[in-house]
Amino acid sequence: MAAATDDAGDSNEMIRVVSSDGEHFEMPEAAANLSLVLRHMIEDDCADAAGIPLAVVAAKPLAKIVDYCTKHAAKSSGLTIEEAEELKRFDAEFIEVDTDMLYDLLVAADFMGVEGLSKLAVQRTADLIKGKTPEQNRETFGIVNDFTPEEEEEICKENEWAFQITKPPSRLC
Amino acid sequence: MTAALPDDVLAEVLRHLAPRWLAASSSVCKSWRDVVDGRRLLRTDLLLLSLAGIFANYIGHDYSELFSRPTTGDPISGKLDFLPSEDAWCMVRDHCNGLLLLESYVVNPATRRWVALPPYPPPCRITMSMRCL
Structure with missing residues (x-):
């Protein structure tokens, strides 16, 4: 010091x-x-x-x-x-x-x-x-997915274009 | 991170992301989505979804040229030869969100769909007489 x-x-x-x-x-x-x-x-x-x-x-x-x-x-x-x-x-x-x-x-x-x-x-x-799928970000930051399956499907559909290039191997969200 | 970040701090973080990652972030949880939506961080209306090519008008040319990168997918042709008339060989007058405005048509070169513009209104008489003067 x-x-x-x-x-x-x-x-x-x-x-x-x-x-x-x-x-x-x-x-x-x-x-x-x-x-x-x-x-x-x-x-x-x-x-x-x-x-x-x-x-x-x-x-x-x-x-x-x-x-x-x-x-x-x-x-x-x-x-x-x-x-x-x-x-x-x-x-x-x-x-x-x-x-x-x-x-x-x-x-x-x-x-x-x-x-x-x-x-x-x-x-x-x-x-x-950046560069991560929502699921990877939940893991990194210890966040619980609080969407209902219906909400999740809707928001994934809305943002589908964001995944067009990365195409993660498993499901998007 | 065990607790949720304050909204202001989270918004500051998300503001640093490119639109694609911002859209992915809004699928993480409700509080992230609320910050993205509530603060209008993602302006989907301003996004360019993909760029297949660029039309250029040359002085001295009668028609527009399309520049595009070689692609393994379905190429988009700058030849608008699917149009019914001479418009296939004319200048692009204007454009918006991937649509082209030609002399008599609005065309989407990616989907090769088109619509004809309504007929022009009859010329204004006053203008004509003014011209005669």
């Missing part, structure tokens, strides 16, 4: 945040500023030693978000091509998570207003969806 503080430049102050399950985290102010919610709290002098409580973000995703923000704040301005490439590699590796963590990151990044992370998680989720 100390190295990250040095990298972050002007702001050396550490901001404390508390997860919904009571775990404390610290990050440089520049990193916290990447979250719209945290930035407003800091501007309103709500960042004290007790830490800013994040009621809907659990420790596991919060640890990831602190990592993401710290890395991105440290590399926020005047990037060389190599640094930009490195940051891209960091993002690609960072978002290689299971679907439960991806879900937590989507919700938490949206709640905390971390734009870059939101985009990253949204794109990753969209990439997981």
Whole structure:
């Protein structure tokens, strides 16, 4: 964490945040500023030693978000091509998570207003969806098919054109 | 994912999908379908279902040419020789959703079906006299 503080430049102050399950985290102010919610709290002098409580973000995703923000704040301005490439590699590796963590990151990044992370998680989720049949997507994301057989038949018929090229081996839906 | 994503986040995800995957997504479950339908993410009326070829009008040519890729399926011919009259060799005046407007017919070159346009209204007299002037 100390190295990250040095990298972050002007702001050396550490901001404390508390997860919904009571775990404390610290990050440089520049990193916290990447979250719209945290930035407003800091501007309103709500960042004290007790830490800013994040009621809907659990420790596991919060640890990831602190990592993401710290890395991105440290590399926020005047990037060389190599640094930009490195940051891209960091993002690609960072978002290689299971679907439960991806879900937590989507919700938490949206709640905390971390734009870059939101985009990253949204794109990753969209990439997981595309190229799959509805049944494969239900499996990937643990979704229960709540259509009645009649509804399912109707919607499959309506969207039949979407499957004309892929032609999955078994039934479409 | 054990719980359902908030609608706004789900909509943002689905917005990143090409129409084909969006249509497939609406078959996953009711909440996905509701987001796709409710936010009009999939504009089927704007979709180009397939592209078999392109008609081009050349200056100096009396008829339109069809460019198409070689295909193993049923090829679509740019020759509209199934039409009853000379219209087989005329310019495509306009087009919409794969239908062609010719001088006297509306034609679907893919299905080789056509209908004749109703006769033109008689020319307006005032216009004619104006022309004479």
